[in-house]
Amino acid sequence: MTDYNLIFGAVLLFNAIVTFRASSYWKKYFPDGSSASGSGSGSGNDVNKEQSSALLELEGDAPSSSPTDDVEQGDVELSESATTKKPSALKSAASDAAANIRHTLLLRKYLVVYLLAAMSDWLQGPYVYALYDAYGYSQHDIAVLFVAGFGSSMVFGSFVGGMADMGGRRRFVVIFAIVYALSCMTKHFKNFTILMIGRLLGGVATSLLFSVFEAWLIGAHSSAGVMSHLGKSFSYAQYGNSIVAILAGQIANRAANFAEFKPISEESEFYVGGYLGPFDVSLLALVAVGLLASSLWEENYGGTKKDGDNNNNNNEDAGDDDSKGEKSTAISALKGAFHATIRSADILSCGIISSLFEGSMYIFVFMSTANSSSFIRTPALTTLSRAEMGEGEEFEGLPFGIIFSTFMVCCMAGSSIFSIAMEKMKPEQLAVIVFGVASFAFLMVSYSNSATSTFLSMNLFEVCVGMYFPSMGTMKGMIVPEDKRAAIYNLFRIPLNFIVLFSLLTDLTPHVSFVLCGTMMVVATSLQWKLKSRRIKA
DSSP: OOOHHHHHHHHHHHHHHHHHHHSHHHHHHOHHHHHHSOOSSSOHHHHHHHHHHHHHHHTTOSOOOOSSHHHHHHHHHHHHHHHHHHHHHHHHHHHHHHHHHHHHHHHHHHHHHHHHHHHHHHHHGGGHHHHHHHTTOOHHHHHHHHHHHHHHHHHTHHHHHHHHHHHOHHHHHHHHHHHHHHHHHHTTBOOHHHHHHHHHHHHHHHHHHTTHHHHHHHHHHHHHTOGGGHHHHHHHHHHHHHHHHHHHHHHHHHHHTTSOOEESSTTOSBEESGGGHHHHHHHHHHHHHHHHHHHHOOOOOOOOOOTTSSOOHHHHHHHHHHHHSOOSSHHHHHHHHHHHHHHOHHHHHHHHHHHHHHHHHHHHHHHHSOTTTOTTSOOHHHHHHHHTOOTTOOOOOOOHHHHHHHHHHHHHHHHHHHHHHTTTOOHHHHHHHHHHHHHHHHHHHHHOOOHHHHHHHHHHHHHHHHHHHHHHHHHHHHHSOGGGHHHHHHHHHHHHHHHHHHHHHSOOOHHHHHHHHHHHHHHHHHHHHHHHHHHHHO
C-alpha cells in the first residue's frame, strides 16, 4: 500500500528547501552563491558588481597610492573613471531601491485581495456536487448544472473581459465579488431554476477571477514602473494560492459539519447548514474582497503600452488598428481582441498553450482522486489502490485530505522553483521544460500499474502547475497588449471551456483521459518551443 503520509512528509521537506533557496534569506546567508547566479536578463551580476565597487570607492576603499610613477598614473585614471561612474551607480542603486519599495507595497495590496478571492473559490469547489446530491438531484441533472456553469464562462466570459478593459479592472473586481456572492446565495434554494441561475452567475464570476485580477496586476506594475518584478509577483501569488487552498479545505470541512443540513420549515425550499456552510463562509470572503479592492486598489484601464514595455512591435501592431476604432461596446471590444489575437502569432500561441495546459489540469482533477470532483468518473488512484489490496483486506478509502495537501505543497514548491530558475532563464525557456516534464508525468500516470508511482507522477505534474502559472502569467504580461488584456485573456478561456465540456460530456476512461492530457502537453511543448524561438530572435 502507498504510504501517503511518508510522501507528504518528503514533499513538505522538499518544499521547505526550495522555498529557502528562493527566498532573500538564501542571499543573506550565502551571498557568494547568490551572486554567482545569473539572471533572466543576463546583466544582474555586472550591475551588482558596479554598484558594490562604487560604494566601496565612496568609503575610500579603492587604492590611492603606488610606489611607482606608472602605477600612480594608473591610479589617477582609475580615480577619474570611478568619479565619473559614481553618480550613475548611486542613481541606479537608489532607483532599484525605490522600485523594490513600490513593488512591495503593490504586491501587498494585490495579494490581500486576490488571495481572499481565491479562497472564496476554493471554499466552494469540493462541495458543489455534494450539495446538489444532498438536494436529491440525479447525476443527469447535476451534469446539466455543471455544463451550464462552464458554458456560461465560455459565452458570457468572452464579453466581460472587454467590458473590464473599458470600464475599469478594479470596478470589475468588485462586480466579480457581487456576482459570485449572488451565486453563493442561490445555493440555499432547493430549486433547479434558481440553482441554474447560480451556476450561470458562477461561470461569469470564474471568468472574471481568472482574467481581471491578473490584468489589474500587470497594469498596476506597468503604471508603477516595476514590470521587471512581474515574475516575482506571479510566483508569490501562486505560492499564496496553494497555502490558501489548504486552509480553505480545513475551513470548509469545519463549516460543512458545523450545523445540520435542513430546510428552515417543512415546506420551505430554503435550506441552511450542512454543505451550505462553505458557501456562507465564501460569501463573507467575497464581501471582504469587494470592500478591500475598493479601498486599497487604484483603478486601471486597458491603455496603450508605453514604449519602454517588453511587448514586441509585432504584438503592439496587432492591436493598433482596432484601438483607433470604436471601443464603446462589449461587442467591439471582443472583436478587437479577436483581431489582435489572430494577427499575432505570439498571442495566438499563448492562448492555445494556456488552453491545452489548463484543460489537461481540469481533466487531471476530474480523473485523479475525489468522487466529489469527478461525479461520473472512476478515480484513478482509487482503482489502483483497490487492485493492490490483498485477499480479505477491506478498502477503507483514500486519505483525500493528505492527497490534496500533498498536491498543494507540490504547487508551492513549483512556484519556488520558478523563482530560482528565473535567475538564469527567461520564462519562455522555462515553459518549454515545464511542458516537457508535464508530458512525461502524464505518460507515467497513463501506463503505471502502481498506485505509488502514479501518485508520485501526479505530484510531478502538480510541481509543473506551480511553475506554469507564474511562467505563463509573465509571458502574457509581456506579449498581450494592455488595451485588450482582459478581453484577450477571456478569449483564451473559450477553447479551455470546450476542453472541459468535452471531458464532462464524454465517457472516457481514466487511461484514455490521461493519454489525451499527455498528447495535449506534447503539442504545448512544441508550440512553446516555437514561441521561445521567435521571442529570443526578436
